[in-house]
Amino acid sequence: MGARAIGIYSIFVISDNGVVLVLQRATHHTLRALGAALAGLELTAAEINALANLADGRVRSVSRLSAETGTRATTLTGVLDRLERRGYLTRRLDSADRRSFLLTLTEEGRLAAARVRAAVTDLERAALAGLSADQIAGYHAVVAALQEVC
């Protein structure tokens, strides 16, 4: 946020660095940090993202996970293939809608997901330590607003 003098005019700009550009940058950095923190698990960014969302233990369809992660279903197919091959999750037909698969973490998958979750919350705790609840609420409001117009 800021006002900048240009000649005799003063124009108001949304942000000196835009909310979108810093979003991309922060995403790149956090993905790399999480990958490093979880180096022992040999997970890619998309796998970490999927596991972090699955970590709550709730059973979901692929399309649901797709919406939560922001990853396309075509991409998720490959990600889920790898997680399934690794024994981290199972796909079983949803008897209520037999076009759909229900994703369930295995015991081993729950352990891995818990470690992912821990790494994520560690990072969040460290980052947000000095910030106020209002600032964090503002963050969520902006991100939600970006989501809505996309």
Place this chain on the structure above:
Amino acid sequence: MGARAIGIYSIFVISDNGVVLVLQRATHHTLRALGAALAGLELTAAEINALANLADGRVRSVSRLSAETGTRATTLTGVLDRLERRGYLTRRLDSADRRSFLLTLTEEGRLAAARVRAAVTDLERAALAGLSADQIAGYHAVVAALQEVC
């Protein structure tokens, strides 16, 4: 942010959905929205990100752009190759440090970058319309904090 009752205990969680997970999701969505808005230019996400940062017209080194976009230098090489082949930018040796290249947009590159910038600010304007300066400041504080610990 929220408190959740688990049995007789009430635990405080940093966020119901974590700042990191929503960051990933929002990034996926904005990248897709920008790609669609700029469909005529046939640009990939990394190319859009690079052009959006170069749009201010400042001359930069590859490492500088790498820091700004959050993209690795090895990835940027390919991105810059394509932008250069397209006639959007030039690489020339920095006479002050002859290991380094200075990236400069061509006239055509400036036009493309301006369109990228416009798409980004359009999206930001639409998203941030109903939000307060404090909320946006909170967003920037959180993103900056994430950056610092990564």
Place this chain on the structure above:
DNA sequence: TATTGTTATACTCTATAACTATA
């Protein structure tokens, strides 16, 4: 007819390491 999820294809992104040239 529309939706869920997979497959196929082609291209881009990413990590890692090795390399050249310069500092």
Place this chain on the structure above:
DNA sequence: TATAGTTATAGAGTATAACAATA
């Protein structure tokens, strides 16, 4: 010795379109 940037390689992410099964 360290740094800037490129190259090489292999694997992962992405868009698009086509497809089967189901709704």
